Every structure is written in C-alpha cells, then in structure tokens.
Amino acid sequence: MITRSIAEFQQAFARLAPRAPACARAAFLITPLGFRLAEQSASDNRYMAMDQGVDANAALAEHAGLARRISAVLPTVCFPGDAATPDAVFPNNVFATAPGRSIIGRMRHPVRQREAQRPDIRGFFRGVAGYEEIDLSTLDGVAELTGSLVIDRARGIGYCGLGERCDAAGAAAMHAAFGLELTFCFDLAAGEYHTNVVMSVLAGRALLIAPDGFADAAVAAAIAQAYAPRSLLLSAAQKADYAGNCIALSEDTVWFSTRAAASLRPEQKAALADWGFRVETVPLAEIEKAGGSLRCCVGEIY
Known part of the structure; x- marks a missing residue:
C-alpha cells in the first residue's frame, strides 16, 4: 500500500509486526577524495555551508575515522x-539495497546522476554480491533512495518525504524496488x-523526529504516536x-556525528539508553x- 492518508497509515501500521532484520549486515562508504561543495546541490540544500572554506585533507581524516569505527560493528x-x-561521500542517496537486490536511484542534479553510472559499485553488487540490479536512474521522476525514503526495515514500512528530491513517481518506484509493505508519503516542509x-x-523500535521538517x-x-513511547x-x-541524521547500525547502537550528539538533551540521551x-x-x-551528516555517509547492505 502507498498512502498519503494518516488514518490509512495508522491502520496499516497496527497490522505490521516486525518480521525482518532491522539493521544492515554490512556497510559501504565512498571516500571524500577531492572534497568540495557542489554548487548544483546547494540550490536546494540549505544545510550546505557555501560561505565556508573546506579542508579536503580534514574531510579525508574524518571519513577514515568513520570507516574505522563502523568496521568494528x-x-x-x-x-x-x-x-x-x-x-559521492553521501552514497545512500544513489545506491541502496534490499535482500538480494541493489537499487540505483534517480538523482535530481546532473552532478549526482554521474554517480549512478559508476561501474565499480554496480559491478560489486552484481558480480561480487550477486544481487539483482534494479536501476531507477532512467526513471521519469526523482527518487533519491534512502535520503528521501526512511525505512523501518523490520516492518517493511517506508516514510517518503516528497519535494524536489522525490516525487510521486519516485515514491512508487522505490516502494516496489525495496519490496515494502507500506509507504507513507507526505510533503516535507519548505526548504527541507x-x-x-x-x-x-x-x-524498528524507536524514532527520532523533527516535527518542523x-x-x-x-x-x-502520527508517526511519533506509532512508535510511542519510544x-x-x-x-x-x-x-x-x-540530530535526525543518525542511524542504528546494530540493535544496541545509534550513531551520531559529534555535533549532533552534543545537541541532545540529557533526558533524550537517557531515553536512548533506557531503550537499549x-x-x-x-x-x-x-x-x-557539504549538507549531510553521518547517516548520509553510510550505505547499508541487507
């Protein structure tokens, strides 16, 4: 089911018990070689710091630290x-997986459409992992994968924010590609x-959500109530x-950038601990x- 109805979402959510692994079994990253800010992306990403200089070597060091830490999990x-x-340092918008399938997104900007043609990543999933390739890159629409679509993998539910980076055609294509039971579509706030x-x-058992988004x-x-009290x-x-750009890479860990974690209030950190x-x-x-954080850097392999 794909719906924009809050009532239909609530009814369907109540029927969908966790049934699948909630966390990925591996991860993939793309290093920030030649790191810089992309002007095309800045046209609809207000989080980008276009007025600041960037240090490519510092970005490489940060990314190496991220890879090392994640590889321990x-x-x-x-x-x-x-x-x-x-x-390309944010690969989850272009490449994603579901069990036995690799999915290639339809990006809005040409600078990102070039990423989708990478033969090494396509070849890794096709030839090494043996996944079926589902190529949405020629879609007549926009579908920026797990940037636009937040997935509760345990229940097979997708939360799809519509805007300049994803439209109704993209939402429908991703619903089918990921094999979801339910996709709840909604409009993001202006500027998101x-x-x-x-x-x-x-x-699959807790939620962080920013209502003003x-x-x-x-x-x-309605989404917050579905996961209440967590x-x-x-x-x-x-x-x-x-803080919303975090990810659970295992059943007992949630990963934030240092900046994101510092923004959490003590009672919020205590709640996460109480929830395991x-x-x-x-x-x-x-x-x-560059307008993204830790979750954007992590491609998940299911």
Whole structure:
C-alpha cells in the first residue's frame, strides 16, 4: 500500500509486526577524495555551508575515522571518491539495497546522476554480491533512495518525504524496488531536501523526529504516536545540528556525528539508553559542510 492518508497509515501500521532484520549486515562508504561543495546541490540544500572554506585533507581524516569505527560493528567496504562527483561521500542517496537486490536511484542534479553510472559499485553488487540490479536512474521522476525514503526495515514500512528530491513517481518506484509493505508519503516542509534529515527509525523500535521538517504537523504527530513511547521529538536547532541524521547500525547502537550528539538533551540521551541504545559519536565537522551528516555517509547492505 502507498498512502498519503494518516488514518490509512495508522491502520496499516497496527497490522505490521516486525518480521525482518532491522539493521544492515554490512556497510559501504565512498571516500571524500577531492572534497568540495557542489554548487548544483546547494540550490536546494540549505544545510550546505557555501560561505565556508573546506579542508579536503580534514574531510579525508574524518571519513577514515568513520570507516574505522563502523568496521568494528559491521563489515565495511570503502569505494574511492572522485573530484568530479563531490557529493559521492553521501552514497545512500544513489545506491541502496534490499535482500538480494541493489537499487540505483534517480538523482535530481546532473552532478549526482554521474554517480549512478559508476561501474565499480554496480559491478560489486552484481558480480561480487550477486544481487539483482534494479536501476531507477532512467526513471521519469526523482527518487533519491534512502535520503528521501526512511525505512523501518523490520516492518517493511517506508516514510517518503516528497519535494524536489522525490516525487510521486519516485515514491512508487522505490516502494516496489525495496519490496515494502507500506509507504507513507507526505510533503516535507519548505526548504527541507531529504527525509533522513528530519527523522530516523532506530532498529524498528524507536524514532527520532523533527516535527518542523514536515509540511503538516499532524503527519509528524502520527508517526511519533506509532512508535510511542519510544519517540523523541527534536527541536529545529537539533535538526539543524543533524540530530535526525543518525542511524542504528546494530540493535544496541545509534550513531551520531559529534555535533549532533552534543545537541541532545540529557533526558533524550537517557531515553536512548533506557531503550537499549548506546550512543556512538564520530567527528564530521568538515564533511557536514557539504549538507549531510553521518547517516548520509553510510550505505547499508541487507
């Protein structure tokens, strides 16, 4: 089912018990070689720090630290970056997986459409992992994968924020490609580019959500209620610090950038601990100038 109806979402959610692994079994990253800020992406990503200089070497060091830390939890594959595709450090928008399938997104900007043609990543999933390739890159629409679509993998539910980075055709294509039971579509607030900046489902049992990232506050309230009492509401300031751009890489860990974790209030950190999550943090100040944070850097392999 694909729906924009809050009532239909609530009814369907109540029927969908956890049935699948909630967390990935491996991860892939793309290094920030030739790191710089992409002007095309800045046209609809207000989180980019276009007025600041960037240090490519510092970004490489941050990313290496991220890869090292993640590899202690999951098998982690790193692909090389390319100065011609400066946003490639955020691969989850272009490449994603479901069990037995690799999915290639339809990106809005040409600078990101080039990423989707990479033969090494396509070949890895086809030839090494043996996954069926589902190529949405020629779609007549926009579908920026797990940037636009936050997935509760345990229940097979997708939360799809519509805007300049994803439209109705893209939402339908991703619903089929990921094999979802339910996709709840809604409009993001003006100025928001990706759903994974305004919310995150943690291992199918908890939620972080920033209500002001939604055009309709009732949508955010309905999603929060679905995961209650394990729902944390994020302020606009916490969202701007990327607190919503976190990810559970195992059943007992949730990963934030250092900046994002610092924005959490003590009672929010205590709630995460009570729900069985250990907070892991990685410094990503240089990479965050490009308008994404830790979750955006992590491609999940299911």
